Amino acid sequence: MQVGEPGPGPPRDLQNPPGAPMDPPEPPDLSEPPSQLWGLDPLFSAFVRLFVSDILDMTESTQVPGIFFYNSRPVYKVDVLGTVVFRRERDDFYCYGVDDGTGVINCLCWKTELMREDGSGSGSGTGAGTGTRTSTSTGTTQGGFNAGAELTRLRRAQQNRSRLEIGELIRVRGAVKTNRNQNQNQNQNREITASCFYKVDDPVLAVQTSWMLEVPELYRTCYDRRYQLGPGTETPVSTATALLKDFLQQRSVTRFRPYDVQDLLQPLVPVLVPVQTDPVQPPAAEPDPGSGPAGRVQEPGSGSGPGSGSGSGPARAQQLRQLLQEVLQVLLDQGVVYRRVKSQDEVYHVTVQDTDLLMAVQDVIREDSRRDKYRDTGVHVLQVLSSVRQRYSLNVTRPALDLVLQNLEARSDIISTRDQYYTAL
Incomplete structure (x- = not known):
């Protein structure tokens, strides 16, 4: 062993001697939902139309490699439309660099069996010869349909749609992957393994204009909104908010006051159960029958102390008013309702009505x-x-x-x- 070269280290038995406590496993990342709930999110099974910059900035899951999170929502399939700025062809695949205006990402597009064959070389000649022999031996149909010639034409059309040059428009659908190359940045080494790709003919920029109008709308209405996963995640405020929204929409309410809709939320407030606040007394001896009223045992619920049922009514009404105020504040923040004039008479106007x-x-x-x-x-x-x-x-x-x-x-x-x-x- 040369000087300065590290030694082999202690034996395995000395590193973890018998009886020594094992290293605790790494705790799961609490910022991402459990993997059992990912399928509840609609984005998990859809091709998400994300910008390339957001695809490169997504964080990868610590539970399952190959799953990424945008706004805490699981994503692993994307849909991208952009211009080819880089091209590399091999025997089995194409590699295109796609630029959508926000960033560039590599797209790995595998060739099919028909694409591997050279349509302009011996493959096309063989197809043409086969078509000629078919027409001479078996003959063509009455409409003059030649199966061999049509197959050759379709093969050439497929090759033309899948073989792109720099500057042409491409649409790619596929799964997001990350190459484990330690010499490069993780985001720079992220790519899309295409399951479907084709050249887009857009001479008047109609497709690109429609795309740039639809994608920001998807961000506002779907991608940038939090999605609650799993049962039991709804709170009383969210349930009451949804209930009040449905009521305002179904009845076409234009304006209302808080006491007009307060009864709608009453079933959501739990009934308070009286709780005995007196300390537990040890069991006493049986009272003497001659002791008079002093020895009479008081029945539970018959008194007027703080634990009696008389206090549950005002407490429940206070909870109902508090829940109503929180729901109205949520509706104000969402813009569903607004107050035209702020005064003691609380009148809320429904925005769309x-x-x-x-x-x-x-x-x-x-x-x-x-x-x-x-x-x-x-x-x-x-x-x-x-x-x-x-x-x-x-x-x-x-x-x-x-x-x-x-x-x-x-x-x-x-x-x-x-x-x-x-x-x-």
């Missing part, structure tokens, strides 16, 4: 869209919010305005020129 608010927002967008400053680009949502607060109500929140804009856009009263910019029709 308030025709005055819808007309006010539509008028603001229509007037501002006529100005030269916003004629081409549209009016930004913050500009709309500022104008609505000045003209209509100071208490209109951003989530409430977003719901109004979605409602007006669904009715084709306004359109979005780009993200968070709107113009009137």
